[in-house]
Amino acid sequence: MTPLELQLKNTQDPETRRILMQIYSKSINIEEGLMKLRQDLKRKKVEKLVYQDFALPEPNFVDKHDRMIFNMTGVNRHDLKINNNMTGLIIYMNNVTCSGDVNVRHGQGKDTNGHWEGYFCEFKFLQEAKKMPESKVINMLCPLTVEYGDSFQHFIDTVMPKLIQVYNYIIPADAKIIVNHPRRDDLIITEILHKLGFQDSQIIYLNRSHLYEADAMLDTCVAPKKHPDTWSVLRTMLGAHESLSVPLNNSLVILLTRAKSHKGGRRILNQKEVFQFLQARYGPSSTIQFAGGYNLSESIRLFGAAKIVLGVHGGAFYNLNFCPRGTHVVEVVPANEKGPTWVDSRIGGTVNQFWHEATMLGQVYWRVFERSINQRFRNVHITMSKLKALLDKIDHQLEVRESTFAS
Numbered sequence: 001m002t003p004l005e006l007q008l009k010n011t012q013d014p015e016t017r018r019i020l021m022q023i024y025s026k027s028i029n030i031e032e033g034l035m036k037l038r039q040d041l042k043r044k045k046v047e048k049l050v051y052q053d054f055a056l057p058e059p060n061f062v063d064k065h066d067r068m069i070f071n072m073t074g075v076n077r078h079d080l081k082i083n084n085n086m087t088g089l090i091i092y093m094n095n096v097t098c099s100g101d102v103n104v105r106h107g108q109g110k111d112t113n114g115h116w117e118g119y120f121c122e123f124k125f126l127q128e129a130k131k132m133p134e135s136k137v138i139n140m141l142c143p144l145t146v147e148y149g150d151s152f153q154h155f156i157d158t159v160m161p162k163l164i165q166v167y168n169y170i171i172p173a174d175a176k177i178i179v180n181h182p183r184r185d186d187l188i189i190t191e192i193l194h195k196l197g198f199q200d201s202q203i204i205y206l207n208r209s210h211l212y213e214a215d216a217m218l219d220t221c222v223a224p225k226k227h228p229d230t231w232s233v234l235r236t237m238l239g240a241h242e243s244l245s246v247p248l249n250n251s252l253v254i255l256l257t258r259a260k261s262h263k264g265g266r267r268i269l270n271q272k273e274v275f276q277f278l279q280a281r282y283g284p285s286s287t288i289q290f291a292g293g294y295n296l297s298e299s300i301r302l303f304g305a306a307k308i309v310l311g312v313h314g315g316a317f318y319n320l321n322f323c324p325r326g327t328h329v330v331e332v333v334p335a336n337e338k339g340p341t342w343v344d345s346r347i348g349g350t351v352n353q354f355w356h357e358a359t360m361l362g363q364v365y366w367r368v369f370e371r372s373i374n375q376r377f378r379n380v381h382i383t384m385s386k387l388k389a390l391l392d393k394i395d396h397q398l399e400v401r402e403s404t405f406a407s
Helices: 003-010 014-024 030-044 064-071 074-079 152-170 188-195 228-238 271-282 296-303 315-322 353-360 384-406
Strands: 046-051 086-099 138-143 175-179 203-205 211-219 252-256 287-290 306-312 328-336 364-371
Touching (some): 003 014, 003 046, 030 152, 064 074, 152 175, 228 353, 328 353
Parallel strands (some): 252 306
Antiparallel strands (some): 046 086
8 A cells, every 4th residue: 555545545535535546547647646635735724534443353372371461451451442533634734833842741642632542743833933034934844753753663653654644745855844863773764764755855853942934834743653554555665575575484583682772671581592492493594683783675675584573572573564464473571470560651552562563564463471580671581382382383374374375
């Protein structure tokens, strides 16, 4: 699916649909079509997208005990409900100034109309344009700054859904976007923007002391953070593989490590034993330890060949965006007998992010609970018998899948 198909599927306006169909059928050229789309938005001021309802299936478990722990947590039970009434808004404003100087720390939740589930945008539109001395007014501007958007993982799950929703209006070269400057270790963000077709001249890195003026400004803050359509579009736009990029017998098993984690903790204490076990089972050339540091093309190539990705909950799992459909995703979550001990303080947090993400990308998600060795660091020791039982189940499913394709 492309951004054009996404909007065509979800728009509620007949005139917008007519223009989109002209572009889709190539009865008008893309440049003319996108300009007509902008004029249409200027006319109506608000483009409303209504995303289709969806429900997440329960994760896969290696045993009944893990399923019991999963169901002890209210957030997990809540996330199994149908996601409905998911709405996105693209708002057009004339002659507006905006500022990134926001002193209030915004959190996660829904706006007052219940439109969306995601991070609030970290910018404010000013009631009256405050002209900056010798400032240059921008033709069209779209602020895309959200909390933690300077990191790869939260750029992917907070900025990208908004960017995809508004993409058809901002890809022409006269439009500019404002984003947080990537952290030193997250320059892959700039690579992603280039991959999506943005030139350096279109990218403004937020200066919180600056006011930004524009003849036209687009507010796309109200957008579903998690929906299968937007995640499917993201994989397509990044050029990631929909199916395995190599034959199954040449595919990879990737063990995610937290060697370069900024926050530390949630490490596999018997990582050497686990990796040796994986090598013995799948072969040294088919088993990789991943600690990050790859650029975009390297990440797409590596994870595009993955049949199994395994690790403890952490940011490296955002590389699932580069994995094909059918990849088996094994996430280990630190827990004790009373349930998970690592739960993010935000509503819902990120503890279920990769269950959602893998499912929406058509991957096979497994939740594995291991006892937290240390309450502060939440390190784990992976039970080898449990790992073997899990991989037996996965390998059987992969064999069935391969034989089905072969026939």
